[in-house]
Amino acid sequence: MRGSRVTIKDIARELSISPSTVSRALKDHPDISAQTKIAVNELARKLQYEPNAIALSLKNSFSKTLGLIIPEIVHYFFSSVISGIEDVAYDAGFNVIICQSNESYEREVKNLHTLVSGRVDGLLVSVSKETTNFDHFKHVVDTGIPIVFYDRVCNEILTDRVIVDDADGAFKAVDHLASVGCKKIVHYAASQHLMIGRNRAMGYREAMRKNNLPFTEEMIIRCDSFDCAKKMTENLLKEKNPPDGIFAVNDLTAIGAMLAIKEAGLDIPNDIAVVGFSNGNYATMTQPSLTTVEQHGYDIGKIAINLLLDRLRADHEYEAITRMIRTDLVVRESTKRQLKIDQATSSPGLSGMKQV
Amino acid sequence: MRGSRVTIKDIARELSISPSTVSRALKDHPDISAQTKIAVNELARKLQYEPNAIALSLKNSFSKTLGLIIPEIVHYFFSSVISGIEDVAYDAGFNVIICQSNESYEREVKNLHTLVSGRVDGLLVSVSKETTNFDHFKHVVDTGIPIVFYDRVCNEILTDRVIVDDADGAFKAVDHLASVGCKKIVHYAASQHLMIGRNRAMGYREAMRKNNLPFTEEMIIRCDSFDCAKKMTENLLKEKNPPDGIFAVNDLTAIGAMLAIKEAGLDIPNDIAVVGFSNGNYATMTQPSLTTVEQHGYDIGKIAINLLLDRLRADHEYEAITRMIRTDLVVRESTKRQLKIDQATSSPGLSGMKQV
DNA sequence: CTGAAAGCGCTAACAG
């Protein structure tokens, strides 16, 4: 029983016509008579004929399939990217094969091979944290399979890419902290060997400078997880001169910091204001809700796949395109400080932290 | 340049030998001389030959590819299922194509067609919320492609399946609420036309009965989202006799309830204790942290794909297997009530809600 | 209007 799938030959035999006629009838070729078409289509439906996409790929040398390499699906940002990609792919009649690298270089290489030997027409890639050697991607690009990098890009290869304006996002976040009166803002940063970490730290520095806030490099603290943030914040709060603002490189880190602050009996945002990065779905579920930077994952996915589709449809080579995606600060309660009395001119009805 | 991928023929031509010899040399066939093997392998590496998986699939009539249909990747539970599936698939040399149905019946049908015509060897499916007609799955099973349903299963077709013991999980949750002294426990329930909703509600009823807690069907409230829970809880708290325990059908709903309770100035767990379901990553990030039911998504994924692989490897038919996966209650702060004085005999060092 | 034949890349009998 297994594998007993109906082929064009079966239909041909049943109808005592040739496979080529069946093929043509199925795709409504003008040469074929109306009756034959009807007969073929009816039988096809009856036998539940499904065209064999594999045979088609082999014949056409394109598979209408795109490969997607993603570090970790669990992250809200990445799942939104996937959704953006899928929605467009779906409409364009493309199939998407998703592979997780799990932030492992070895697995990324393996994924890439699987996809390439599966003859995907193109690739969408966000590189793993571990990856420092990009030869595997170079080889693929050399064979003519287009790659679009998104979010975590590879600068050593000239390809289309979609990047988040991390520096600007970080700048906005820190500038906002300054604007609500924070004087000593620390940054919980990601590893500085990744662009993301570097760019966000850069935005932090710029905003500090612009607001004439004194800072040292020690105020950029390597800490990018919930647990780390919790411990780190507990320690910071014990020091003589704790910060009054924290800009965390991602939401989970921000939430870890918030927990520690609340457990120390301090008030957010009035004692310490907190900003995250990503606008994951938990940002509205914390108390206070979290001010954070929206990265537009869904749009990034859409833009990335559109770049790829353009490249596939193009009949000539053209220069690599880089699209920088704007970020937006989403202000919530974790930075809505009660205005100091002498500044409080507007918003009479606001009772502290009740609005969202 | 595009599609200029190296084939076995290219290697054969270059070396002036036949394609079959190349094929054999590449797979280390004993018939081939050592020199030929070396020459072939060297050239293959040099030209970066990648076997064409598509051609192989066509020849072998299996693709070493599995199809996965998942309602929505964003959910923590489903991403853990994916990880479980991928880890096993990876080791077994199988590729996984993931499709999201986005809880839409239409999309589920389309996904299924894509996967089937892409000649996947087997399918792992969790049905969409919308789906009430299962003919599309029946057809696929009829053609001999095995399906394993997980979590949201289809009872109309006899296939392998992996289900969560929702009723028991719910029972444990509510029984626990009763054991910490809750007397009026309400249940925020999912739609009762889904098994999940029904089973969890059933577990609730059973636990109420077992603990001799009076309840009416009005205490099972249709409410399964963060926003709904927030509003619903606000309303409940205004009533004369509010609940002292809430069992929510999922974590987000529980968190919505918690927010409303905290905003009303009440204490969790002492005024109202809350339990969720899923043990998503935010359960530890709320304040208080959330007691919830662990569903073991990763294990479910592993078990599901193992059932599928067994089925694929089997040389004979065998009866459909159903695996029921145990759930575990994870007790955190949202139910750690301060013991009443006359009961407080043990745990001297505990200061209320500090442990996790 | 329809059929025969070749070929996409690879493998596996079957011959040498």
Add this chain to the structure above:
DNA sequence: CTGTTAGCGCTTTCAG
């Protein structure tokens, strides 16, 4: 030890 041939399912010239 190596080559020839046929065929997986489908399309597409080229011939009728």
